[in-house]
Amino acid sequence: MITQRQLSILNAIVEDYVDLGQPVGSKTLIERHNLNVSAATIRNEMKVLESIQLIEKTHLSSGRCPSQLGFRYHVNYLLNEASQQQHSKSQRLKTLMASNHYNVASALSEFAEELSKASQYTTLVMRPDFKQDIINDIQLVRANAFLVIMIVVFTSGHVEHLHLASQAPLTNEELTKIANFVSAQFKYQRDVSFENEINTFTNSPVERDFIKNLVSSLEVHINEQSNGIFTGGKFKLIDALDETNVSSIQPILQYIESHRIINLLENMSDKATDVKIGDEIDNNLSDISIITSDYHIDNNLRGRIAVIGPTAMRYQNVIQLLNAIW
Structure with missing residues (x-):
């Protein structure tokens, strides 16, 4: 268990690492966040977070990066916050169904593309279980x-x-x-x-x-x-990766194109939103995260949505987006 101040620093490190794409130092945290503590205090707290493996130091910089455990801690915090909030639900899929003359394939294909544009990540929409x-x-x-x-x-x-x-x-x-x-x-x-x-x-x-x-x-x-999947923005996944994790492209594309992704979506929890990070998905996907949620066509018929990106993804934005979908 970490203190509230340590949690604030961890969350700030994750946010800055995602935004900047590089290790984060105490100076950056002070410049970008109102933490109301000195640089020395931040460095001491960063040492504590490093000792419990929530952040890690790279050889190329004095800054720190979130570890997979650190991303998990950050995500759990966001999920807990989201579960306590009321969310305005969007009925967009119902509109798409009507505009596509109740052709589910056309509506879900368009839905996947819209979610990809809104999230800026690759999106999968799994057909409902008819x-x-x-x-x-x-x-x-x-x-x-x-x-x-x-x-x-x-x-x-x-x-x-x-x-x-x-x-x-x-x-x-x-x-x-x-x-x-x-x-x-x-x-x-x-x-x-x-x-x-x-x-x-x-x-x-x-x-x-x-x-x-x-x-x-x-x-x-x-x-x-019922086993069909519609993909939106597949190439956004490639755009989101860099030279440090580009080796993840082939494994995740193979994962998407196989039935393993269907099994994963079916077996992820029935929470409003769920997140799998790195090797929680598969040992070969250490640089990938998948955020899932349900969508409904009516009260009986529902399917699964998955947003796929690097572990350094904007979790808060995606979680808020998925929580607003009915």
Whole structure:
């Protein structure tokens, strides 16, 4: 546990190191912060912070840099402060959904770019888990004798289109009857199993096979859609790194493009905002930080946001930004 004065000095060192990109000395702290103590006192407190490994001295300067432990202490302070504050919540995503005609892919892609511009870092927006969304209606439209287009409308306003093959031609009347039947089974519930209901519904082997294919295709499609990630400002990550940590570029890009980032986002806590720093993420990512939060499309449907940058990132700005998102 450190004193309030030591915490103020640590926070000032982190802020100046992020702003200036170089080790911070007592003179810089006095010039940039109203700490109301002498340079000698600051140097003594810096020695204490160094002894408990919250800051470290480089060989090239008399100044100090935050250690990963120091960044963690600073971030924990910011998260605690943020948890005690009331935040005005933005409904921007709802506006984007409407302007993109409830096309989730288009809305989330635009959302990722906007968040990247606002944060000045690379941003990932993970698709919501559509397995939690409720199917409101299913419509079947015959494209030709053996091809049917399935239109799936969710309560969130999201719409999906799937192509289904039929072993034998189905009339428009048969397709309408099947669509009404399947919609009734899915309404207000998911992961339903209605083998017996299918057998009661129709004696036609063609219709039975078509319904089973429809349900299977829909479930596979929803599972695949729920793993999608939209990236905003990917090259901002490269811009944020310098010659001391440029080696982190390839590992983090590989991490983003693999399923490991999805697992990380899914396993990070359900706090309003969470932060992973350096090797808390992965042993190969010592110079990277990831800040995550939730977003909501409606009360049932939510996804994850991740802002990725160097460990020397403007945590306070990003935490405030993410805390303002609903």
